[in-house]
Each structure stands twice: as structure tokens, then as C-alpha cells.
Amino acid sequence: MQKTVQYNVEKVRQDFPILQRIINGKPFIYLDNAATAQKPRQVIETLDRFYKEYNANIHRGIYKVSEEATAAHEEARAKVARFINARSPNEIVFVRGTTEAINLVAHAWGRKNVGLGDNIMLTEMEHHSNIVPWQLLAKEKGASLKYVGITDQGILERYEFQQHLQSGAKLFAVAHSSNVLGTINPVRELIREAHKTGCCVLVDAAQSVPHMPVDVQDLDCDFLAFSGHKMCGPTGIGVLYAKGNLFDEMVPFHGGGEMISEVHPYESSWKPPPYKFEAGTTNIEGAIGLGAAIDYLSNIGLRKIRLHEREITAYAIDKLSRTKGITIYGPSDPQARGGVVSFNLGDVHPHDMATLLDEDGIAVRSGQHCAQPLHERLGIPATTRASFYLYNTEDEVDRLANSLERVRGIFKL
Amino acid sequence: MQKTVQYNVEKVRQDFPILQRIINGKPFIYLDNAATAQKPRQVIETLDRFYKEYNANIHRGIYKVSEEATAAHEEARAKVARFINARSPNEIVFVRGTTEAINLVAHAWGRKNVGLGDNIMLTEMEHHSNIVPWQLLAKEKGASLKYVGITDQGILERYEFQQHLQSGAKLFAVAHSSNVLGTINPVRELIREAHKTGCCVLVDAAQSVPHMPVDVQDLDCDFLAFSGHKMCGPTGIGVLYAKGNLFDEMVPFHGGGEMISEVHPYESSWKPPPYKFEAGTTNIEGAIGLGAAIDYLSNIGLRKIRLHEREITAYAIDKLSRTKGITIYGPSDPQARGGVVSFNLGDVHPHDMATLLDEDGIAVRSGQHCAQPLHERLGIPATTRASFYLYNTEDEVDRLANSLERVRGIFKL
């Protein structure tokens, strides 16, 4: 396979101090990027500088240090807006992560717009965070959930999608990219079709925004959610994007300081969005750290990152599929998938697999990856998942493949 | 006034890099501790080490780095439990901060236990974060809010408290220590009285836990909420304590990954608390950083910190009250107040005051400090607030007093 000449993965690796670790006597190979990403020096130093130079509460502080913190925080919001090509920073609400973003929509939009007998459409490949909030809402409101099925290769059943749309759906909540199958869903087209029937669309972009260019105006999604920690930023910070004036029409989520305009003993009024949805002291350095992560990724270029991951994923699928007894899930076409490769090997339980790979310094995830309904659909109790990011190398894939041979030996497969 | 011999404030100051800053040519004096606290080297380094050595998602990771992160995270929970003398780490839920903690209770306990015609009792000195969630709940459920009034000195009207109790209240939500008046409320006795009528009590400990020993078993509160960032920890992390099996009886708040036991397409079941209330990826390094902050504060000793703050507050009240034209709010007895001194000087608007003090390198907060109903009660549009912490000195108070003289000069008072 032809290499991308401009991408210097060794240079990228030098930015990540943790990659120097030795685990069980072996160099650390981190292949659990779909769970969380490692942090580059640039992000770590930004946080360090915040604490040492301008840590302060934001917004209402009339002194230099607080004004610096406020400016950095709001600049981070502007960076997020530019990163996903939002029209305005006012379309960006900071939350804890994808999970809170989806709960916010379920509460602040859903409780107003979803009623008795309404349908909410999901897919069989959703993460629990894009299922449970809708179950809770549906139960409260007497609404129903409809699932769009998938093929055995992990591709959405378009005909089922259209059928559900025609029966009427208030909302379609869908993963841009699956955290188990790697499938990249054609959300742009799905959104177009959904909008024709007046169905609102939320995109769970937890696995896409970190890995490829995402343009909310091009997609035309109504909501988009993602997490900072999966894109080289800190945990505890994430983003909910809402199109245009959608936020204006929503009820508050959490009540408290900073989201209010006026508070009287028996009634209050709200600030305009995005502040209306940011009650209390937010994760200030988290937002600033996310801004630094966005700078870092943008400097390298999301197109290049996507290309690198596509190459390494193609290489991994090719290499791993030569292991006797392996089953790899998801689409076979690397163009149609992100850097996630889930598999099973013989009768080796994924938890045993993860322990055995850890003995070789390789970090993978095993289990159901917060996608139990998907595993039920696939008819398997669990999978082992290797997931890649900008700093992974083909050499690491080779070492994973070697370890799989070792596992085969131990299990006498 | 006699000095506490064992307390070496200069040594403490050396732990806080930001205190070396020069603002407008003057040494930085940070007196906005009620808004957020500065971070010691020990906390900053803990976060740094996390990113460089064992950053990983927690709980389900079967590899060394994730197990280290999980252990550190759960050890932080145990530290919190010990710090407030909870019976078990299972009584500790990690949230974003005090605001989210109170919203969690309003949602997960309130929606189940508060109904039409029920009363929720608050006080006139509450922070917006302990008002707005109850307004939202009361509106949804048709319940009523009752406010316990205060004296002109900022002391709770005990007779009113008893009257409201007798009329029946489901919940009493009260600040342990006021962020404007400094008043320390006798929550232990209030809780005792409330429990006699079956009234549940939530203590907003945002301004107490960072500054004095707090023992939840001694107080016997049902809920207690506080924020990490006000006690030398990171932002984006806070704590909700609930007594015994209160958490068991509550409905979920946010739905998503990690809070579930099983997820099926149309129904799910929940993990036991505390995990049931920690949906999605939480602020992992935030919790670990809070653990480091607790270690730091505990090593110095909360009793000593409280003593130091009481001395400096007494000194400040004494010193500032000599400024002609000043009005200082809150109780006159330093024993009955925390390290918060709010004031007004002549017709100088607090915002102008803050800008003028900033010119001298002094950071104070001005405005209503998220307590608009309290300012309405006091009949003033705003106040300037100086708030102290373990690293503040009498010398800094002197410089504040000098700056006030400069302001008097400029405003020709």
C-alpha cells in the first residue's frame, strides 16, 4: 500500500509523553483510542499554564486574571465553532461529554417536542449514551423507540430507515461513526431525507469529529455531540452544537448560577444561549484544553489524520485477517469505516484476550463497548476492539498480530 | 491579635505558583477565593503525571494503564468519603460541581418525592444554584417555595424556620456558609429540628467544605454538595453526598454508558450507586486532582486552615471598618462567619471598585455574587467581596485597606 508522504508519524509520537512508557517490559502500544485518546505535550502545557498563570472563575470577574481566563474560555468556544464550521460560537454549548450533550437534548428539546405516541428513531449500532436518554424520555412521555436495523456487515438498512420515516418520527438520533463496527454512516444523505419529513436529526459524533473533517453546515444536522477526551483534550469537557436558533426554543436543563438573567425568589429568567445551558462553574480549563487540542489537530490537519487512520486500518484488517480463527466485524471496505477493528479469535473470551495482550504491553478494549443491543444483534457476547489514532503505526499492528499468534499458541487454536 | 504559631503561611504560599504573578506592576493579591481557589503545585503535578503516565478511560479497561487510572479514580472517591467522614465511598457521587449536585437531587430525588402542594424550604441567603433548580422543580410539580428570612446582620430567623417546618416541608435546602455574608449557619441544629418533622435536608457546602472540618455523620444531613475548584482542585469536578441508601431510592439523572447494568432496545436496568449517577465518561483527572487537593488540605489540616482564616477575617473586618464611608455586611462576630467580607464604599459602584483595585493588582469580585434575592433583601444593587483562603496574609489585607484609601481619594469621598 502506498504511504502518505507528508505524514510523519514518528514526529507526532514525540508529542505524546505517555507513548514512552514500558508496560510489562515491552513498549506501550495504545490501541484503545475509541475509549479515550492520549494527550500531547501541547495540551498538557496549556493546562499547566492555566493553573500557574491565569486560573480564575470566568464571566463576572473584573480583574485581569479573570479577564484572561474568560477570554481564553470564549476563544476556545470560537475554536470549536470554526473546527466544525458552525455559523456562530453561540451554537456551541460546553458540556461534560457526548453523554451529557445527548441528555441535554432529550431533556431540553425532547420534553418539549416529543409527546404521547410520537416516535424516536435510533439504529441498532448506537452507543448506550444514544439509547438510554431516549428510553427515559420515551417512558416519561409515552413515546416509542424505533430501531433501524443493520446488515451482517454492519451497514444501515436504508429501506427500514425510510419506512420508519414514513411512519413519522420526531427525531432521528444516529452515530456518525460506530464505536464497534467502525461503520461511517452516510449522515449527510440521511439528514436530507429526514428533513423532508420534518424529522429532526441528532448526530452522535463522538467517533467522527476526532478523526475526520466534520462540517455541520454541510451535514445540515440539527444537533451534533462529541467529547473532548476522545480528541486529545481533557475529560470532563464536550460539546453540544445546535443549529441556528434551536437553542432559543429549548427549556433550561440544569438551573443555577451563570445561566440566569435575573433571579427573584419565585421566578427567574434566562440568559440567551449558549449560557442558558451552562449552569454553575463549568469546566473552564477543560474548555481551554479542548481549544489547545483543536489547535493541535488542526495544525496537523484532519484530512491527513483521516488518511493515516484509513491506511492503518486497511493494513490492520489485511494483516489480522490472516490470523487463523479470527472473525473481524464491520464493513469490509476501509473507505466506509473509521479506525476501529473489533474481532473475536476462536473460543478466546475477549477479556482473556485483553489480559493476554496486556502481558505484551498492548492496550485494547474488550466487552460490549457500551453497545449491548448491537452485540445482541450480532449474536455474540463480546468483542475485542483495537482502535487507532494519529500516533499509531503499522509496526504496532505487526506487534498486535504477533501477540495474536502467541494467544493462539496458549489457547492451542 | 495573637498569631497561630504553627501556621506558616509563607511556606503555604510557595506551593502556589500563580501567587508569583505581577499584575499592573504590583504583586498579585488574590481575594476572590469564594469564586474559585488557586491550585498548589501538588495538584498541578498530579494532573501532569496522569496525562504523562496513566491516562486511560476507567472501569472496563483490562490493561495496566486503565487499571491504574481506575484505581486512582476510586481512591479519590475513598479520599472524599474519608474527608467528610461518610460511611462509605458508595455515598459519594462525582458531579461537575455544587450546581450539578443540586440539580441531580432536584431531578432524581425531587421528581419522585415532591408533589402538588408540597413545600420546599430555602433561605434568603441562598446562591442561585440552590434556588433555580427548586424553582424549576416547583413549577413542574406544582409545589411551593418558602423562604426563611434573615436579620439585618445576616442571621437566619429561627422562628420563621420553625413556622415553615410546622406548616410542613418536604425538603430544606440551605447553605452551610453564605458566599456573600460569610454567615455560618447552625446546620447541625437545623437538621435535627427538620428531621423531627420528617423534612429532608440538603446542605450546600460549597463555602464550608473547603474551609473547615465538615463531618456528614455529625451533621446528619441527607445530602451535601460541594465543588472541587473552590478547594484547590480542578474545575469540572464536584461531589454529591447522600446518606445511607438514599441514592438507592432515586431515579436516574443522566442516562448513558457506565450507569447501566443491562441495556436492551426497549428497556434497561441500572448499576448500583454511585455509578448509577455517573453516566458516560466522567471527569477522570478532575476526580484524581480533587483527591490530590484533599491530600494537600488534609496535610495542612482543616482546623488550622479555619483558624488562619478566622484570624485574617477578624483582622480584615477590624482594619477595613476604619475606612471612612464603608459598610460591611454580615455578622459582626468572626466566630460566626467564614472568610468572606462583602462591603460598599460611599457611592462607588462595586464594578468601579473592582476595576480600581485591579489597578493595584488586587483581585476581588463585585456584583451580586449569584445571590440576587439576598441583595434585594439587603436593599442594595451590588457589593464588593473580598474572600480569603489558606494563602492570604495580613499584609495583603493592609494593601487592600491602602487601596481603599486611594479609591476614596479618586472618588473624593
Add this chain to the structure above:
Amino acid sequence: MSSIYSEIILDYYRNPRNKGKLDRAQIRAKDTNPLCGDVIEIQMELDGDSKVKDIRFNGMGCAISQASASMLTELVKGKSLDEARKISKEDILSLIGGQLSAVRLKCALLSLKVMKTGLYNYIGSLENAKEELSSL
């Protein structure tokens, strides 16, 4: 460091010009600074359809917001609507003098924002002016 609280600012704060209300104002607008609670209301009475015959402000808040509102009224009085429309951020800041931080800038420019909101509303082009107003 030299203070932005000049004698002039303090004089306008303590002795506001054009403070009060007008009975026959055609233009009225009011806004608050949500970050620090300043309130400014502005009323303008027109001469025919093009000239500001009289102007008053009312409000409460910090010296910066109140003094700059007072100064603005002096600047606007007697001007045509077209001239009033062209008053810029910089015009106000040069009247105040001194450096203002981002937060305090909001205080200084609140009255300009209120005046322009009323004016654009009156001439029916409030929608188009959203960008200008949000930059104040």
C-alpha cells in the same frame, strides 16, 4: 498605573446631564448589561422625522456606564438620525479616555447599543443591524 477614573468621568457620574424622561419621545429603548447589572434606558424626541430634538437617559450602574450614557446624550442632541447612526464605538471611547478591559467595555458601550437599538427599530432596519449591535 493611571486610573481611568478621571475627574471628568466622576463629574458626569455625580452630575449626569440629560438624565430623566421625555413625555413625547418617538424613540425608546432599554437594555441591561447581564454581566454586571447596569441598566440604561434612552428616549429621543424627534424634530420632524430626521433630527434629535431632545434626548434623555435613565439608569443605574457603574460610573463608566452612567457617565458614558450622559456623554452620549450630549453628543446625539441636535444631530440628524443619520449622523446619530454613524456614532462609533471609538467616538465613545475617546470621550471616556483611558484603557478599558473587555468586561468594562460592555459598560462603556451599553448606552450606544441602546441608542442604536431604538434608532434602528424606529427606521425599521433592526434586523439588518444585528451584527453591528452584537459587536457593542
Add this chain to the structure above:
Amino acid sequence: MSSIYSEIILDYYRNPRNKGKLDRAQIRAKDTNPLCGDVIEIQMELDGDSKVKDIRFNGMGCAISQASASMLTELVKGKSLDEARKISKEDILSLIGGQLSAVRLKCALLSLKVMKTGLYNYIGSLENAKEELSSL
């Protein structure tokens, strides 16, 4: 690094002893490991009121959980309830051999927890044993 996946563990995983159900079990208990999805059910048939005449386990999950459950049944069979009660964490771990991380420890000890839950429930002292069980 030497693997904890010894030949013995694999043999118990692939050829489980005492797997299945009992028709006349007086003691039955079941639990899952919420962190990784292992499921273990244990049934015990008593001889009189004090001796484990027969024991079976059923379940699914990783080699560690299934092998240790199988080993536990062998250990318990024929013992008195009192002896079964005294089986410790360490007993199981020494049967398995090798070092286990905190997460995998839960897999190894799940069957012991289930067996003891059933046992304490049967003798009516489940409440008192909460602490011991939560340490498994």
C-alpha cells in the same frame, strides 16, 4: 512475562467439571460481573442440613471466571456448610495460580461470591455477611 493462562486453567475452561443444573437443589444463587458481563449460577443439593451432597455451576464468560467456578465446585463438594463458608479468596487464588489485576480478580472471585450468597441466604445470615460479600 509468564501468562496466568496455564494449561490447567484452559483445561477447566474447555472441560468444565460439575457444569449443569440440579433438580433438587436447596441452595441456588446467581450473579453477574457488571464490569465484564460474566454470569455464574450455582446450585447445591444438601445431605441433611449440613453437608453439600452435590453442586453444579452454570454460566458464561471468560476463562478465568468459568475455570475458577469449576474449581470451586470441586472444592465444595462433600464439605459441610461450615467448611464451605470458610473457603477464602486466597483458597481460590492459589487454585488458579499467577497474578491477577484488580479487574480480573472480580472474574476469579465471582463464583465464590455467588456460592456464599446462596449459602448465607440459606442459613439466614445474608444481612450480616454483606461486608464479606462486598469484599469479593
